[in-house]
Amino acid sequence: ACRPKLERPDAEPMFLRPPFRQTPGPVTASQNYIRNLILERWEAEVKACEQAKKLQLLEIAPGPAISILQASIRRLVVERWDAEVKWCEEAKRAQLLEVLLAAHGISKLT
Numbered sequence: 001a002c003r004p005k006l007e008r009p010d011a012e013p014m015f016l017r018p019p020f021r022q023t024p025g026p027v028t029a030s031q032n033y034i035r036n037l038i039l040e041r042w043e044a045e046v047k048a049c050e051q052a053k054k055l056q057l058l059e060i061a062p063g064p065a066i067s068i069l070q071a072s073i074r075r076l077v078v079e080r081w082d083a084e085v086k087w088c089e090e091a092k093r094a095q096l097l098e099v100l101l102a103a104h105g106i107s108k109l110t
Helices: 031-059 068-103
Strands: none
Touching: 031 068
16 A cells, blocks of 8 residues: 655755845846837737727727717727827837937936
């Protein structure tokens, strides 16, 4: 018969010792790699915004004659998602600028 192995009652608890608890140092990555990550992230955000705008516009089912209310709602949806895309583009430019400045040793603008 196979019995489970019992631990010794006086066995020490398993805790990681100091080198494993220390905060790791900074990770180095090329400027190109970081730039590509930023571009991919914000392009995905823009794509998601455009998809959400399309889906919301499809939910506003226009009849044979579009009502004033439907036209207003469509305009609000378009304006909202266009503003979101604009914000994403600005955030992307700001992050790319931060990477460029950091590559030249500038970490703060004063």
